[in-house]
Amino acid sequence: MDGTTLEAMRTALRGPVIGPRDRDYPEACTIYNAMIHRRPDAVVRCSDAADVMAAVDFIRDHGLELAVRGGGHSGAGLCVQDDAVTIDLTPIRWVRVDPKAKTARVGGGTLLGDVDHAAHPFGLGIPSGIVSTTGVGGLALGGGHGHLTRKFGLTVDSLVGADVVLADGSFVTASASEHPDLFWALRGGGGNFGVVTSFNFQLRPVHTVGVGVTLWPVDQARQVLEWYREFLPGAPEDLNGFFALLTVPPAPPFPEDIHGHKMCGVVWCWTGDLAAVETALAPPDGPGAPTFHFAAPMPYPALQSMFDELMPAGLQWYWRGAFFDRITDEAIGVHLKYGENLPTDLSTMHLYPVNGAAARIGKDDTAWAYRDALWSGVIAGIDPDPDNAEAIKQWSVDYWEELHPHSMGGAYVNFMGTGEGQDRVRATYRDHYDRLAGVKRTYDPDNLFHANQNVAPAEAS
Structure with missing residues (x-):
């Protein structure tokens, strides 16, 4: 972009337009994943929906590349692209x-x-992710799962409407009664269809929840997973528990004698009667006595922010994902192998339950194509040191490649890394892909919004 075009953009928009020579440029290009280093031509901090409309028009009419940033948590760094313009929604908060x-x-x-802060005083919330600094937009458009999934479904299962700026610069509201095809696609189809300037969610009753953490030595991962794969799918839907491989951090509530130890475990959330917390979150004895067990009532926003300090912005990240309808003996062997060889203290693997309420939504009711999955898994290589970037990436890729034959084929779109290819996108959307491509042709026929896990517009018949 030349200087004349940059100045014209500044004139056309209300919010600040930050270019490569501006003092704020390095900060404007920085996202959650420090492994991503890209230089967009400009970052446009849009002040409102009208500004987004003007930005889309300008970018399209000048033949520029476009990316969209909500919370900046994209593991693949899709919200910043070299030689593109990022529409930054940070002011629309x-x-x-x-x-x-x-x-x-x-x-x-x-x-x-x-959202947690605003809804909590009313005893309400939405099912969402497990790190409170995550952007609502990216999480929700990809589907969204977390501590409340078994009880209340995916994040998109609570979405009742969205305001969207389309590729032609127009503004529409999508809901069950307005642009229902677009509304269907937004619920799991990612950022393929426009810029969502606001969401309308149905809130769920949640205030204080039971929180538990149970840990075993990593060499007991086989016994723990054999128990977990049988127990969790049939557990009451008030009980959510995601399995993790981890290195114990040097912080409360963990005792010093296990700091730095490689372990496996389950993070629990109980949404039922708080009088039953002790029983619901009693130490499980199926896989043998745990090394560590903690359980206590906790305000839901406290649970949502529990991992924030452990996973701050500025770390190196590389991740891969997969869906599972079972945990096979062979898969357990893979988890044990890579769990015993976590490359850094923050590297991890999680298996998030996506059954219960999420599984009762019709297969074709939303773009999310894996209502028959039991778990959404993520393998995440994480470390603060850039010198370890290649090591954590290689560990993640090797782990995923050995585990992939035991998966369902696709992955939660927000857990897809860079360079996985179009076949992976198709596998993620299964037989919904062609329908998504048709919606794309209607609302973005020239694929303006392609800085994402892209669904290309269907060819005109």
Whole structure:
């Protein structure tokens, strides 16, 4: 982009347009994953929906490349691209709760913690991710799962409407009654169809939950997973528990004698009667006595932010994902092998349950194509040191390649890394891909929004 075009963009837009020579440029290009180093031509911090409309028009009419940033948590760094313009929704960060209707309108640049904070005084919340600094937009458009999935479904299962700026610069509201094809695609189809400037969520009753953490030595991972794969799918839906391989961090509530130890475990969330917390979160004895067990009532926003300090912005990340409808003996062997060889203290693997309420939504009701999955897995190589970037990436890729034959083929779109290819996108959307491509042709026929796990527009018949 030449200087004349940059100045013209500044004139056309209300929010700041940050170029490579501006003092704020390095910060504007920085996202959660420090492994990503890209230089966009400009970062446009849009002040409102009208600014987004003007930005889309300008970018399209000048033949520029476009990317969209909500919370900046994209593991693949899709929100910043070399020689492109990032539409940064950071200023559109707000939440308006209607406690009577039990709904929340949420700006496109809002973080999960903002929603938790605004809804909590009313005893309400939405099912979402497990790190409160995650952007609502990217998480929700990909589907969204976390501590409340078994009880209340995916994040998109609570979405009742969205305001969207389309590729032609127009503004529409998508819901079950307005642009229902677009509304269907937004619920799991990623950022392929436009810029969502606000979401409307149906809130769920949640205030104080039971929180538990149970750990065993990593060499007991086989016994733990053999127990977990049988126990969790049939457990009450008030009980959510994701399995993890980890190195114990040197922080409370963990005792010093296990700091730095490689372990496996389950992080629990109980949404049932708090009087039953001790029973619901009692130490499981199926896989043998745990090395560590903690359980206590906790405000839901506290659970949502529990991992924030452990996983701050600025770390090196590389991740790969997969869906599973079973945990095979062979898969357990792979988990044990790579769990015993975690490359860094923060590297991990999680298996998030996506059954229960999420599985009762019709297979074709949303773009999310894996209602028959039991777990959404992520392998994450993480470390603060850039010198370890290649090592954590290689560990993640090797782990995924050995595990992939025991998966369902696709992955949660937000857990897909860079360079996985179009076949992986198709595998993720299964037989929904062609329908998504048709919606794409209707709303973005020239594929303006392609800085994503892209669904190309269907060819005209």
